[in-house]
Amino acid sequence: MYLGCTVWQTSTAGQTPNNHTKRTMSTDVAIPEGKRLNKYGDLENLDLTVEDWMTRWEKKHIGFHKHEIHKLLQKHLDTILNGRKQICIFIPLCGKSLDMKWLADQGHTVVGVEVSKIAVKELFAEQNLSYTQEPVPGIPGAEVFKSSDGQLSLFNCDMFEFSSLIAGKFDGIWDRGSLVAINPSDRQRYAKLMTKLMANGCQYLLDTVAYDQNKCAGQSCNIQLIETTDALTDRQRSWGLDSFIEQIHLVTLKTDVDSCAFMEEHKLH
Numbered sequence: 574m575y576l577g578c579t580v581w582q583t584s585t586a587g588q589t590p591n592n593h594t595k596r597t598m599s600t601d602v603a604i605p606e607g608k609r610l611n612k613y614g615d616l617e618n619l620d621l622t623v624e625d626w627m628t629r630w631e632k633k634h635i636g637f638h639k640h641e642i643h644k645l646l647q648k649h650l651d652t653i654l655n656g657r658k659q660i661c662i663f664i665p666l667c668g669k670s671l672d673m674k675w676l677a678d679q680g681h682t683v684v685g686v687e688v689s690k691i692a693v694k695e696l697f698a699e700q701n702l703s704y705t706q707e708p709v710p711g712i713p714g715a716e717v718f719k720s721s722d723g724q725l726s727l728f729n730c731d732m733f734e735f736s737s738l739i740a741g742k743f744d745g746i747w748d749r750g751s752l753v754a755i756n757p758s759d760r761q762r763y764a765k766l767m768t769k770l771m772a773n774g775c776q777y778l779l780d781t782v783a784y785d786q787n788k789c790a791g792q793s794c795n796i797q798l799i800e801t802t803d804a805l806t807d808r809q810r811s812w813g814l815d816s817f818i819e820q821i822h823l824v825t826l827k828t829d830v831d832s833c834a835f836m837e838e839h840k841l842h
């Protein structure tokens with residue numbers, strides 16, 4: 574299958590393409606079925622696998638990483654806390670987000686899940702945190718990295734292998750960048766898993782970059798849009814966009830149900 578402007582380039586006009594033909598970003602390349610050429614010039618799967626994510630970390634293709642505490646988290650932390658102090662906060666698909674140490678420094682217990690070991694190690698190294706590293710009973714091959722003060726635990730595993738059996742349920746959740754990272758076919762599974770990780774009274778702050786407010790009511794979860802902000806920067810302009818809206822939602826359990834179908838019900842894509 575050929576996509577977009579991508580066809581085999583011949584090194585000399587009129588020559589037949591062959592296996593030695595050089596492929597570059599600026600010229601034309603063949604894109605196999607089910608793959609795309611990403612903005613770094615690499616072929617990757619249309620639905621990113623955990624291996625694709627690990628490769629992105631190896632190649633430092635981590636444009637999503639912010640070098641500052643997320644402003645909307647700072648602004649809305651009180652919503653997560655809801656009057657409580659020193660709560661247990663979950664950060665799914667955490668990367669090496671600076672938000673985690675910022676929360677831990679305020680006395681909260683922070684638990685993250687990240688599939689890339691590079692990301693986990695970089696977080697501890699860049700934050701100058703000493704840590705212990707142990708296998709996780711119940712998840713073959715997984716490891717938990719714990720800061721020496723015990724405030725921060727990062728589980729290095731696939732999110733879909735994580736559950737409340739591993740680290741209990743959480744009082745608060747800060748979720749930024751997961752919905753775009755999770756493949757559409759996994760969103761229902763993700764929503765169900767996240768709901769099972771919510772303790773009663775959990776305040777779940779969900780950051781998305783595209784969301785239809787009219788589709789925002791769920792049967793088993795309350796979803797409230799609490800902030801919409803213009804997040805357009807040169808990075809998004811370089812993707813050809815002239816509008817990029819970031820939104821913060823508060824998700825709370827309506828009842829202590831074990832299934833939250835809000836993303837499926839409301840076609841949150």
Ligand code: SAH
Pocket residue numbers: 623626627630637638639665666667668669670686687688689692730731732733749750751754755
């Ligand atoms: N929340 C972070 C990172 C968002 S990017 C931030 O705000 O910076 C998504 C992250 O999820 C990447 O670091 C990627 O390696 C990780 N990831 C993708 N799929 C995953 C999975 N199935 N399980 C665990 N981590 C995953």
